[in-house]
Amino acid sequence: MRRYRRNVTQPSDIAFLLILFFLVLTGAVVDRALTIASSEVTTAHVQESPVIITVDTAGVARLGQSHLDPSLRTQIQGKAVIVEASADTRWDSVVAALSTVTDYGADSVSLSMGKQL
């Protein structure tokens, strides 16, 4: 009677492929975050003349009376920025403002809650 060799390599091959899959998966799924300076969350006067960006309830970000756009990049670059959002501002609008000032090269970004804007 002819004996067949047990094929034991196949399950281990599959297992190692799955291991590779999960290794890549756990390495590839990285979180992305915007870092804010916690120590300045409430203290607007700590930095020397920080740039204050206000975000109103509609989510519109302004520097003074001007809308936040690339023409303001030079005023933000290398500066300490405080993003002052009103109480009813949605978080995604705040994140959009944080994201923009980070993109414009702000040195540090902190958060503050302003009056109803």
Next chain:
Amino acid sequence: MRRRKPHVASAMTDIAFLLLLFFLIFSITTHRVPSDVTLAASETAEIADDHQLILAVDADGNVYTGDQIIAIADIAYVPVVSVYADEAVPFSALYPLLQHLQENGVPTVQCVVRPK
């Protein structure tokens, strides 16, 4: 006649499956954030540092650690706190948490976002 050594492939398979289980459990248990939290999108976010404490804030302003709601006052000090806040949460609901972290001397708060 010499006896043949037993095949060691089955032991390799055991190791492989143990490793597989490890990575399965690892990928399931990491980043346990409430599923109803939709992160805000950002183009400029950088890769987050290692999470020392993960806090999730849902659209109603409830603060979670893992699956449990936690009172802001009960949040202990860690140097790096990662905040997974829902995009729809009003800033007034998130601000007390940020204030508490500041009062506790937490130097770095990572606002976790999803890449745009």
